[in-house]
Amino acid sequence: xxxxxxxxxxxxxxxxxxxxxxxxxxxxxxxxxxxxxxxxxxxxxxxxxxxxxxxxxxxxxxxxxxxxxxxxxxxxxxxxxxxxxxxxxxxxxxxxxxxxxxxxxxxxxxxxxxxxxxxxxxxxxxxxxxxxxxxxxxxxxxxxxxxxxxxxxxxxxxxxxxxxxxxxxxxxxxxxxxxxxxxxxxxxxxxxxxxxxxxxxxxxxxxxxxxxxxxxxxxxxxxxxxxxxxxxxxxx
Amino acid sequence: xxxxxxxxxxxxxxxxxxxxxxxxxxxxxxxxxxxxxxxxxxxxxxxxxxxxxxxxxxxxxxxxxxxxxxxxxxxxxxxxxxxxxxxxxxxxxxxxxxxxxxxxxxxxx
Numbered sequence: 001x002x003x004x005x006x007x008x009x010x011x012x013x014x015x016x017x018x019x020x021x022x023x024x025x026x027x028x029x030x031x032x033x034x035x036x037x038x039x040x041x042x043x044x045x046x047x048x049x050x051x052x053x054x055x056x057x058x059x060x061x062x063x064x065x066x067x068x069x070x071x072x073x074x075x076x077x078x079x080x081x082x083x084x085x086x087x088x089x090x091x092x093x094x095x096x097x098x099x100x101x102x103x104x105x106x107x108x109x110x111x112x113x114x115x116x117x118x119x120x121x122x123x124x125x126x127x128x129x130x131x132x133x134x135x136x137x138x139x140x141x142x143x144x145x146x147x148x149x150x151x152x153x154x155x156x157x158x159x160x161x162x163x164x165x166x167x168x169x170x171x172x173x174x175x176x177x178x179x180x181x182x183x184x185x186x187x188x189x190x191x192x193x194x195x196x197x198x199x200x201x202x203x204x205x206x207x208x209x210x211x212x213x214x215x216x217x218x219x220x221x222x223x224x225x226x227x228x229x230x231x232x233x234x235x236x
Numbered sequence: 237x238x239x240x241x242x243x244x245x246x247x248x249x250x251x252x253x254x255x256x257x258x259x260x261x262x263x264x265x266x267x268x269x270x271x272x273x274x275x276x277x278x279x280x281x282x283x284x285x286x287x288x289x290x291x292x293x294x295x296x297x298x299x300x301x302x303x304x305x306x307x308x309x310x311x312x313x314x315x316x317x318x319x320x321x322x323x324x325x326x327x328x329x330x331x332x333x334x335x336x337x338x339x340x341x342x343x344x345x
Contacts, residue, residue: 022327023326023327026327026330027326030330038237038238039237039238039239040238040244044241044244044245044248047248048248048251048252050252051248051249051251051252051253052248052251052252052255053255054255056283056287057251057255058251060286060287060290061247061251062238063290063294064290065238065243065244065247066237066238066299071243071246071247074247075247075250075251075254077286077290078247078251079251079254079255079258080282080286081282081283081286081287082254082255082258082259083258083279083282084279084282084283085255085258085259086258086261086262086279087276087279087280088259089258089259089260089261089262089263089264090261090262090263090276092262092263093262093263096263097263101264104260104263104264105260105264107263108256108259108260108263108264109256109259111259111263167338168300168309168334168337168338168341170298170299170300171294171298171300171309171312171334171337172330172334173291173294174291174294174295174309174313175312175313175316175329175330175333175334175337176326176330177287177288177290177291178291178313178316178317178320178329178333179316179320179326179327179329179330179333180283180287180326181283181284181287181288181320182316182317182319182320182321182324182326182329183320183321183324183325183326183329184283184284185284185321189281190281190284193281193284193285194284194285194288195288196285197284197285197286197287197288197289197292198288198289198292200289201288201289201290201292201293202292202293202296205293213286213289213290216285216289217282217285217286217289218285219285220281220284220285220286220288220289221278221281221282221285222278223281224278224280224281224284224285225274225277225278225280225281228277228280229277
């Protein structure tokens with residue numbers, strides 16, 4: 001292992017995180033542009049980007065607020081989108097649970113999909129790493145991701161105002177969500193869950209306060225978990 | 237357009253706070269205790285349970301066409317989905333989907 005120098009874990013994290021530049025830059029641009037189109041000014045857009053740093057939930061909130069969904073539903077749905085991070089948080093405990101509290105406070109703020117994916121994979125494959133090295137790797141992987149997320153949200157917000165309506169940017173939100181979800185169809189239960197989600201939402205569109213979406217999501221989760229359980233039993 | 241700025245700020249602050257608490261939850265507070273299996277099993281499907289439902293009405297009844305089914309938008313959604321499944325590359329899927337939208341809008345007038 002090349003962990004002899006104190007900073008090598010940091011730079012190895014940096015290298016592991018850098019491919020995500022190609023994902024983060026366009027998403028950030030798109031978020032900035034869509035937020036501007038939805039009527040947010042620069043301060044509002046950047047506040048959201050800094051406070052939430054979770055693209056999918058930010059798109060969700062903007063989209064539902066544009067439909068004038070009740071505040072409670074906007075929050076509930078956007079937070080549901082972020083619930084996956086509770087899994088990240090739980091999965092990191094065995095590796096980072098013994099890091100100092102103020103470090104964990106910082107790590108939690110920066111816990112984005114890409115950092116989790118890269119760090120967790122590394123920790124599992126290199127159990128000999130010390131907690132300090134794991135912490136450095138984590139922050140190294142953030143360096144090519146987080147600053148670009150802030151910067152390009154800003155660029156998108158400024159540039160978004162100049163994009164004319166002929167470019168149908170309204171449809172960038174659904175397209176982005178499809179792009180985020182399609183690669184997640186990696187198993188039958190995932191696919192079934194998505195199918196139930198679509199079917200139930202369309203069937204429950206008459207339910208007031210956008211509650212149909214929440215009901216559909218619960219049904220879809222139950223369907224996904226149920227199919228997974230059934231497949232496991234059949235294999236056993 | 238989002239015109240109600242009070243609601244907007246409530247959402248920005250509470251969504252930020254709530255998201256932080258979700259991220260902090262286990263790593264910060266709960267420590268070594270493990271989640272029960274059945275909760276983890278359901279959490280695995282949260283993303284695919286919420287996001288497709290969120291976009292389905294936007295694809296089928298887009299606001300930009302007055303809520304009427306639009307062949308160009310429907311086609312673009314299919315193209316984005318197909319590229320996403322096939323390439324597992326989110327950026328390729330977005331670029332392909334938007335290109336399909338412009339192409340179909342041009343072809344269908």
